Amino acid sequence: MNNITVASDKRHFKKGKSDFFYLADTCWSAFTNITLEEWEEYLIYRKMQGFNVIQINTLAQWDASKTKLNIFPFNKNEDGTNNFYSLNQEYFDRAEKMLDMAVCYGFTPALVLLWCNYVPDTWAAKFDSSNILPLDMIEKYVEYVGKKFSKFNPIYIVSGDTDFPGEKTKEYYKVALDTIKRVAPECIRTMHIRGRLMDLPKEFEESESIDFYMYQSGHNSIHKDMTYLLAQNFYKKKVKKPIVNSEPCYEQMGYSRQMYGRFTQFDVRKALWQSLLSGASSGITYGAHGIWSWHRNEGGFASSIGEGFDKPYYWRDALKFKGAWDYSFAKWLFDNYDLCAIEPLEGCIDKSEEIRIAGKSDLSIVLIYIPVNTTVVINKEFNDYEFEIIDLSNRYFGKPQVEIKDGKTVIGMHSFDEDALVIIKEKTI
Template sequence: MMGEITISKNKRHFQKGDRNFFYLADTVWSAFTNASFSEWQEYLDYRKMQGFNALQINILPQWDASGSDIDIQAFVVKADGTFDFFKLNEAYFDRAEKMIAMAVERGFLPALVLLWCNFVPDTWSDKIKKCDKMPLSAIENYVKCVAATFSKYNPIYIISGDSDFPTQLAKSYYGKALALIKKLSPECLTTMHIQGRLMELPEEYTKEDGIDFYMYQSGHNTDFRHMAYVMANHFYHKKNMKPVLNSEPCYDQMGFSRRIYGRFTTFDVRKAAWQSVLSGASAGITYGAHGIWSWHKPGKNFGATGEGFDKPYYWRDALKFEGAWDYSFLKWIFETYDLFDLKPQNLIANTTEEIRMAMKTDRSVVLVYMPSNTTLTINDDLSEYSFDIIDLTTKRFAKPVIQYIKGQTIMQMHNFHADVLFLGTRR
C-alpha cells in the first residue's frame, strides 16, 4: 500500500514518511469508465517503469471522454436517461476500487476528483453543454461512498474538477464536499483542480483548515503558454503558503483549444514543465497525453466537448509519446540533486521572461531553463559553481563557456539546437 503523503514543514513540497516526495502524475481522467482490467494492468506497468508515482482520475464519468466498450455508470440511470444521484451503482464503485488497488500495489498515489464541473450548477460548463447536475442534498451520500471505497488507499482528494466558482451555489457544492471528506478522511490531503488560467480560489478554501496544497492549470490554449510560469509564481507567493504544482499543463499532441489548428509538441509540454517547476510550482508536475486522458480507441467517438480539441490518438500509441520520458527525467533531476526546496530567482538579464531560474534556498544548486539558444546573462557572480548544460532533447551533457564580468555571469551560446537546462553545483 502507498504510504501516507504529508506536507513538509516548510510547506513547499510533499513527504512520504520521512522522505521527500516529488509528485509525478499522469492524467487518466477516464480510467474508471473506459479501461478494461487487462488494459489497466498494461498501462500501469509501463508508467511504473517510467518512474511515474501518481495518477489523476475522475471518480465520476468524464464528460468529454472518448466512447467506451464498457457500459457502466456511477449512478442508477432513470427511464429518461438521466442519473438518479441518490442511487449509487455498487458495481461501478467495486470496479473502481479494484483498479485503485491495482495501482496502489504498484506504488502509485491515487489523486481522485470528487466533483467535475459538469456535475455542479453555475460553473463555466453550463455555457458549453447542459448536463445532469447533482442535487446538493445528494452530495453527502456520494462522498460517504467515496470515503468508504477509496480512503483506505490514502489517496489525494481533488475536490473540484476543471472548476470555476462564479456563484455562492457553486461554492456551496465544493465547500460541502471538502468539509465532509476532511471529516471522514482527515489523513488524506485535499486540493482543487481549477479552470484553466484561473488564478484565484475562494478564501474559504485556502485558509489553514481548507485545502492542503495548490493545483493550477496552465491549460491548452496556444495564446497563453506563458501562464505555466506566471501562475506558478502567483501561487508560490500566496499569503497562505502551500505546496504548488501545475496539474494540467498542455498535453502531448493535444489540439489547441477553441478548435484552432495545430497540436502541442513534445517540446511544448517539456517547456511548460520546466518553466512551472522553476517558477514556484516545484512540488511536482502532471503529464498528459492526448489519448490517455480520454482513453481513446480506434473507431470510437470523441465529441470534443468543453474547449474543443482535435481527435485523440489511440491510447496505446499515446502511452509511448516521448513527453512522458521528459517528465520522468525532470523527476530524476529533482531527486538526484535534492531539489525539494527551490526558490525562484529574478536574476536573468535577457529581455525575456521565457528563461526561468531557481536556486535551492541554501544556494547549493542553481538551475536555469533556456528554451531557445542565445547568450545568457545572469545578474550574479556564479563563479563558485561548476556548471553543466543538459540538452533536454538528447539528454547529453556538456560544459558551457562562461565569463564573469562586473558581477555578471555570461554563458556563451552553446552547440545544442533546442531547449537546455544549465545546472550548477557549488564547489
Template sequence: MIELRIAENKQYLETEKGERFFYLADTVWSAFTNATLEEWNDYLSYRKTQGFNVLQINILQQWDASDTDVDMKPFAYKEDGSFDFNKRNDAYFERAEKMVAMAVEKGFVPALVLLWCNYVPETWGSEISNINNMPFELVEDYVKYVDGKFSKYNPIYLVSGDTDFPTELATSYYSLALNTIKQLSPQCLTTLHIRGRLTEIPDELLHSNKLDFYMFQSGHNIQFQNTSYTLAEEFSNKPVKRPALNSEPCYEQMGYSRNIYGRFSRFDVRKAAWQSLLSGAEAGVTYGAHGIWSWHKQEKGFGLVGEAFDKPYDWRDAVKFEGAWDYAFAKKIFHLFNLNELKPLKIVMKSTEEIRVASSKDASRIAIYLPVNTTLKLDTILEDYDFTIIDLEHRRFGEASVTIEDNITTIGMHSFDSDVVIIGEKRR
C-alpha cells in the same frame, strides 16, 4: 502503500519517513469508465517503469471522454438521459476500487476527483451541460460513500475538477465536499483542480485548514502558454502558503483549445513543465497525452465538449509518446541534483520571461531553464559554481563555458539543438 504529508517548508510533499515526494502524475481522467482491467494492468506496468507515482482520475464519468464499449456508469439513467443520483451503480464503484487497488499495489498514489465542474451548478461546465448537476442534498452522502470505497488506499482527493467558483452556490458544493472528506479521512491530502488560467480561490476555501496544497493549470490555449510560469508565481505567493504544482499543462499532441489548428509538441509540454517547476511550483507536475486522458480507441468517437479539441490518438499509441519520458527525466534531475526549497530569481539580462531561474534556499544549487539557445548573461557573480548543461531532447550531459566580468556571469551558447537545463553547483 504510500502515505503523504505536507513538508514543513510548505513547498512540496513528503512521505511519512520525511523523504521528498516529487509529484509526477499522469492524467487518466476517464479510466474508470473506459479502460478494461487488462488494459489498465498493461498501462500501469508501463507508467511504473517510467517513474510516474501519481494517477489523476475522475471518480465519476468524464464529460468529454471518448466513446467506449465498457458498459459501466456510476448511476442509473433517467428517461431524459441524465443520471439518477438516487440510484447508484455499486458495481461501477466496486470495479473502480479494484482499479485503484491495482494502481496502489504497483506503487502509485491515486489522485481522485470528487466533483468535476459539470456536476456542480453555476460553474462554467454546468453552463455548457447542466443535465448532470448533482443535487446539493446528495453531495454529503456521495462523499461518504466515496470515502468508504477509496480512503483506505490513502488517495489524494481533488475536491474539484476543472472548476471556476462563479457563485456562492458553486463554492458551497466544494466546501461541503472538502469538509466532509477531511472530517472522515484527515490523513488524505486535499486540493482543488481549477479551471485553466484561473488564479482566484474563494476565501472560504483559500483559508480553510482542510486544504493541503494548490493545483493550477496552464492548460491548452496556445495564446496563454506563459501561464506555466505566471501561475506558478501567483500560487507560490498566495497569502496562505502551500505547495503548488501545475496539474494540467498542455498535453502532448493535444489540439489547441477552441478547435484552433495545431497540436502541442513534445517540446511544448516539456517547456511548460520546466517553466512551472522553476517559477515557484516545485512540488511536481502532471503529464498528459492526448489519447490517455480520454482513453481513446481509434475506431471510437470523441465528443467535442467543453473547449473542443482535435481528435485524440489511440491510447495504445499515446502511452508511448516520448514526452512522458521527458517528465520522468525532470523528476530524476530534481533528485540527482537535490533541487529542493527553490526560490525563483530575476537575474537574466535579456528581454524575455521565457528563461526561468531558481536557486536552492542555501544557494548551493542554481537551476536555469533555457528554451532557446543563446548566450546567457546573469546579473550576479557565480565564480564558485561548477555548471552542467543537460540536453533535454536527447537527455545528454555537457560542460558549460562560463566567464565572469564586470559582476556579470556569462554562459556561452551550448552545442545542443533544443532546450536545456543548466545546473550550477557551489564548490565546497
C-alpha cells in the same frame, strides 16, 4: 502504506520521512473507459517510467472518448436518465479493484470528487446541465467515496476544472470539502481549477482544509506564458502551500477552441521546466492526448463538447509519446539533486521571462532553463561553482562556456538544437 504529507517548509511533499516529487499522469477517464487488462498494461509502462501519481475523475469524465464498457457511477431511472440518489455498486467495486492494482504498482491515486459539469453555474454546466447533482446528495456521495477508497491513501481533488461564478458553486464544493475532511482526515486535499484562473475564493485559498495549490496552465495556444505566470502568482500567495501545475498542455492535443495545430514534445517540456522553476517545484502533471480520454479509434470523440480539441490518438500510441520521458527525467533530476524545495530567483536574468532560474535557498544549486538558444547573463558572480548543461531533447550532458566578471556570470550560446538546462553547483572541498 505511508500517506503523502506536506513538508514543514510548506513547499514540497513527504512520503514517510522521504521527500516526494509528485509526478502524475492524467488518466481522467479510467473508471469508465479502461478494461482491467488495459489498466495493467498502462500501469506497468508508467511505473517503468517513474510516475508515482495518477489523476482520475471519480465520476464519469464528461468529454471522454466513447466507450463500449457501459459502466457508470449512477443507476438509471425508467426513462434512462441518471438516478443521482442511487450509486451503482458495480461501478465503484470495479473502481476499487483498479485502485488496488494501481497502489500495488506503487502509485498514489489523486481522485477528483466533483468535476465542474456536476456543479451548478460553472462554465461546463452552461454547456450541459443534465448532470448537475442535487445538493442534498453531495454529502452522501462524498462520504461513500471516502469510506470506500481512503484505505488506498489517495489525494482528494475536491473540484475538477472549475471556476467559481457564484455562491451556489462554492456551496457544493464546501460540502464536498467538509465531508471528505471528516471521513478521511489523514488524506491531503486540493482543488483543480479552470485553466488560467489566478485565484481560489478566499474561503478555500486560506482554508487549512486545502493542503496544496493546483493551477492549470491549460491548452490554449496564445497563453503559453501561463506556465510561469500562474506559478509565480501562487508562489506569492499570502498562505504558503506546495504548488503543482496539474494540467499543462497535453502532448499532441489540438489547441483549444478548435484552432488548428497540436502541442509538441517541445511544448510540453517547456511547460514542465517553466512551471518547476517558477515556484511550482513540488511536482508536475503530464498529459497525453489519447490517455486522458482513453481513446479507441473505433470509439469516436465528441470534439464539440468542452473546449473543442482535435481528435485524440489511439491510447496505445499516446502511451508511448516521448514527452513522458522528459517528465520522468525531471523527476530523476529532482530526486538525485534534492531539488524539491527550490525557489524562483527573480531579477537575476534580464533578457526574457521565458528563461527561468531557480535554486536552493543557500544557492548551493541553481538551475536555468533556456527554451531558445542565446547567451544568458546572470546578475551574480558564481565563483567556485561547477557548471553542467543538458540538451533536453536528447539528454546529452556537457560543459557550457562560462565567463565571470563585473558582478555577472555569462553563459555562452550552446550548440544544441533545442532547449537546454544549466545546472550550477557549488564546489565541495
